Amino acid sequence: MSSVEPRRSAGTAPRFARYLAASRADRAPGEWKEWCHVVVVGTTWLLLANISRRRSASGTAGGASVLIWTREGGCTGACWEGASRRIGPDGLATEGIQLAPTSSGFHLSIHAPRAQLRAELELRFAAEPLVARGAPLGSGVFEWMALPVAAAHGWFRTGHGHVAVSGAPAYHDQNWGNWRWGEDLGWQWGYLAPIAGCTVVLSRMLDRRRLREADRRLLVWHGDTLVGDFQGPQVQIAARGRYRGPPAPLFPPSLRLLDRGGDADVPGQITVTARSGADALSLDLAITGVAVLGVPDDTGLDVTLIQEATCRASVRGELAGDPIAGETAGLYELVHGA
Amino acid sequence: MAPEVRTLMKDALAALHAEAPAAGSAMAVALGHRHVRVDSESETFLLRSRHAKLTVEDDPGGSAELTVRMPLDAVVRLIDGAEDLLDAVRADRIHVQGALPDIVALREVMVWFVQGAIRSSTCSQLAERAREASRRHPRGSET
Numbered sequence: 001m002s003s004v005e006p007r008r009s010a011g012t013a014p015r016f017a018r019y020l021a022a023s024r025a026d027r028a029p030g031e032w033k034e035w036c037h038v039v040v041v042g043t044t045w046l047l048l049a050n051i052s053r054r055r056s057a058s059g060t061a062g063g064a065s066v067l068i069w070t071r072e073g074g075c076t077g078a079c080w081e082g083a084s085r086r087i088g089p090d091g092l093a094t095e096g097i098q099l100a101p102t103s104s105g106f107h108l109s110i111h112a113p114r115a116q117l118r119a120e121l122e123l124r125f126a127a128e129p130l131v132a133r134g135a136p137l138g139s140g141v142f143e144w145m146a147l148p149v150a151a152a153h154g155w156f157r158t159g160h161g162h163v164a165v166s167g168a169p170a171y172h173d174q175n176w177g178n179w180r181w182g183e184d185l186g187w188q189w190g191y192l193a194p195i196a197g198c199t200v201v202l203s204r205m206l207d208r209r210r211l212r213e214a215d216r217r218l219l220v221w222h223g224d225t226l227v228g229d230f231q232g233p234q235v236q237i238a239a240r241g242r243y244r245g246p247p248a249p250l251f252p253p254s255l256r257l258l259d260r261g262g263d264a265d266v267p268g269q270i271t272v273t274a275r276s277g278a279d280a281l282s283l284d285l286a287i288t289g290v291a292v293l294g295v296p297d298d299t300g301l302d303v304t305l306i307q308e309a310t311c312r313a314s315v316r317g318e319l320a321g322d323p324i325a326g327e328t329a330g331l332y333e334l335v336h337g338a
Numbered sequence: 339m340a341p342e343v344r345t346l347m348k349d350a351l352a353a354l355h356a357e358a359p360a361a362g363s364a365m366a367v368a369l370g371h372r373h374v375r376v377d378s379e380s381e382t383f384l385l386r387s388r389h390a391k392l393t394v395e396d397d398p399g400g401s402a403e404l405t406v407r408m409p410l411d412a413v414v415r416l417i418d419g420a421e422d423l424l425d426a427v428r429a430d431r432i433h434v435q436g437a438l439p440d441i442v443a444l445r446e447v448m449v450w451f452v453q454g455a456i457r458s459s460t461c462s463q464l465a466e467r468a469r470e471a472s473r474r475h476p477r478g479s480e481t
Contacts, residue, residue: 058357080462081456081462083459250419253418254416254419255452255456256419256422256423257449296457301364303456
C-alpha cells in the first residue's frame with residue numbers, strides 16, 4: 001500500500017462523504033470496480049455484507065452477498081447478481097441489499113426471503129476514515145477507505161430466529177479501482193472486534209501463490225484514535241494447520257457444480273506478532289467457520305474465491321504503556337490462488 | 339401445457355450467448371458434433387451445437403450420443419447447491435447415458451454453462467423461473 005492517511009478530527013460522516021465524492025470525481029475512464037463491506041460482530045454471531053458495482057465494456061452491473069453465522073444455524077447466506085444503483089455519493093444498492101448514507105453513518109437493509117434473511121441495521125461511526133491511496137493490485141490500482149470503529153443498532157432475522165442488535169462492534173470499508181479478478185493478486189485481511197477498547201485490522205497484499213508480499217500492516221485503534229500502525233517486518237504472521245470444520249458453503253451455490261473440492265483452503269490457526277519500540281501485540285486466531293464467495297474472473301472463464309473465515313482471537317500486548325489482554329471475535333478474509 | 343423446460347433452456351442459452359459469449363463459445367466447442375437428448379417433465383428436445391452456439395431443437399427421434407433425464411426439481415437442487423451432481427446421479431434423480439468420452443464432454447459443457455450463468459444477470463432471473471416451474475411439477479414425476 002503506498003500510503004495510509006488516518007483522519008482523526010470529529011464529524012466523521014460529512015468529511016467521509018466529501019472525501020469519497022472527491023476521490024471518485026477523478027476516476028479514470030474504462031473498467032471500474034467498487035466494493036462496500038460491512039462486518040458486525042455479536043457475542044454469538046457475525047454478519048458480513050458485500051455490495052459491489054462494476055463498469056466494463058459491456059456496461060454497468062452489480063452484485064451483493066450476505067453471510068450470517070449464528071451459533072444455532074451455522075452459516076446462512078444469499079447472493080445476487082444484477083443491476084445496482086448509487087444512493088448519494090457513498091451508498092450502493094442492489095437487489096436484496098441497500099447501504100444508504102445517514103447523518104451518522106449508514107443504514108443497511110437486507111431482504112433475502114429465499115434464504116430467510118432480513119436485517120435493518122444503523123451503523124454509527126466513531127472515528128475518521130483511514131485511507132490508502134493508489135495501491136497497485138495486479139495490473140490495476142486499488143484504493144481503500146476503512147471505517148473500523150462503528151457500532152450497529154437494529155435487528156436481523158435468520159431461519160433460526162430474531163436477534164436484536166444494540167451497539168454491536170462494526171466495521172465498514174469501501175474499495176475502488178480498476179483491478180482485474182484473475183490476475184496475479186491476492187490478499188489477507190482481518191478485523192477483530194474491540195478488546196479492552198482496542199480495534200484491530202490486519203492487511204496483507206500478496207500474489208496468488210502467496211510467495212510475494214507487497215504490503216503488510218497491523219493497525220490498532222483505541223476508541224476513535226489510531227494508536228498502533230505496525231508495518232512490514234514489524235509484523236510477523238504464521239499460519240498453522242488447516243481448517244477442518246464443516247464444509248464451507250459456496251456462494252453462488254451453483255459453484256458446487258464446478259467441483260473444485262469441498263474443503264476450504266484456510267489455515268486452522270493464525271498467529272500474528274507485532275513489535276515497534278516498546279509497543280507489542282500478539283494475536284492468536286482460531287478459525288471457527290468458513291464460507292466461500294466466488295467472483296467471476298475478468299481475465300478468463302474461471303472464478304476467484306474469496307474465503308471468509310470467522311475466528312476467535314486471543315490478544316495480549318502493550319501499547320503506549322497500556323496493557324491489552326483478552327478474548328474477542330472477528331473475521332479473516334483470504335484471497336489467493338490454488 | 340407450454341414447453342416450460344425447453345423454453346427455460348432456450349432462454350438461458352440465449353442469455354448466456356449474449357451476456358457471456360466466451361462461455362457460450364466454450365460450451366459449443368466442448369459439445370462438438372454430439373447431440374444430447376434431454377428428457378424433463380414430459381418434454382423431450384435436443385441440444386446441439388450450431389455455428390458456435392448451443393441450440394435447442396425438436397427431437398426427430400433418431401440416435402443421440404447422450405441422453406439426459408432430469409426432473410426440474412433435481413436441476414433446481416443443483417442450482418441451489420442443495421445436492422452434488424454426483425449424488426444426484428448416484429440416486430438416479432438425474433440420469434445420464436452415453437459413452438464415457440461423451441459424458442466427459444457433457445460435463446465440460448456444464449462447467450462452461452455455470453461459468454456463463456454466474457456472469458449473466460438474466461440467468462439468475464431464469465433460475466427463479468425454474469424454481470417456480472419446479473414447484474408446479476410433482477416431485478419425481480419422471481422416475
